[in-house]
């Protein structure tokens with residue numbers, strides 16, 4: 386186990402992983418698939434890795450779910466979704482092949498179904514492909530991929546990401562039997578160049594939140610489904626400010642308890658090309674998040690509470706006096722959760738800075754800086770690593786508008802090379818850092834100007850999740 390591999394975040398057993406795919410829960414068991422290269426820690430030969438869990442925290446890796454069918458000209462199984470239809474589960478995904486079946490102009494949408502009740506093996510029936518670009522007639526759609534399927538009262542719908550007339554788009558299709566599909570039109574179109582991994586959460590009264598990954602920060606918009614279009618957009622927002630430096634290609638599902646759960650990939654982008662050690666793995670999942678819709682159309686996100694079962698030894702500080710001189714806490718860990726609660730008035734016009742992975746010599750530290758004046762939160766990675774070639778650009782996010790004198794809640798999850806920050810369950814930032822010194826495990830606090838009193842700070846050392854191979 387190397388020091389950079391997260392201990393309570395999901396990672397593949399070895400080699401490359403990217404987007405989460407087709408999550409669902411059936412008979413209590415959660416299933417997760419993910420984009421996976423089974424033979425190298427770099428993107429290529431894309432399969433669907435497969436794992437199961439009872440709690441979204443501890444996982445059992447299974448043999449892969451989908452492999453490219455070379456005998457049918459397929460070379461990659463790109464991203465997609467799962468549909469639970471009674472006791473049967475169907476996977477929809479984008480099939481990329483050789484030559485004309487390339488990702489830009491020749492993608493096809495394929496389906497696979499479970500060939501046993503144990504949901505351990507998957508079969509691609511002869512009806513494939515279930516959708517081809519011919520559906521669009523003369524309409525020029527390109528980079529057409531990542532199906533998401535859901536049920537409306539009058540049948541099934543599918544949205545697909547891609548590019549239409551040079552701009553990112555989600556196209557919409559319908560079917561009565563999940564096999565024969567017809568094209569309806571543009572569900573919604575944006576200004577970005579491409580939309581990947583579109584996903585939708587439906588809410589009451591035709592409200593819906595559409596998520597998409599436009600080769601940068603994952604975005605969402607809240608609107609109304611009206612004649613198979615997303616209209617009356619009430620809110621545009623950023624799911625996570627990490628972008629390719631920390632959080633991308635999110636997808637979700639509704640679990641058996643009715644929770645809307647969002648998963649996202651945390652890329653290893655910041656390692657750069659000439660990383661300091663050869664690792665046999667790349668990529669992790671951010672913590673699964675429960676998504677709720679606020680009256681103003683914004684979404685609230687917080688990690689599934691099951692993660693709290695991994696909380697170990699507890700450090701508690703009340704009415705903590707913090708000043709502009711850095712104060713070390715007694716926590717020394719590289720896998721922990723930390724929760725600060727503060728009164729806005731107590732902080733006044735200054736920022737609070739929480740240093741993670743800090744070395745006693747002061748040469749390595751990663752700073753989470755919360756500034757209520759500029760209304761920004763930043764993960765400052767400039768001193769995160771002595772290794773010169775990792776990405777150290779800051780990851781910065783806007784804070785939600787303060788609602789009266791509501792206290793500020795800053796929640797940080799640190800896990801070896803992962804940092805996830807949640808402010809008031811609304812602003813989320815995920816970033817990767819790669820400290821080099823063995824003693825870079827301190828947690829320290831300071832303010833930017835003068836003394837302030839933090840109502841409470843709690844920290845828990847986190848136990849490793851039980852992630853094993855079957």
Ligand code: DQQ
Pocket residue numbers: 403404420431463464465479530531581582633634
């Ligand atoms: N990753 C997949 C695509 C998707 C992209 C390929 C997003 O299906 O558009 O591995 O990271």
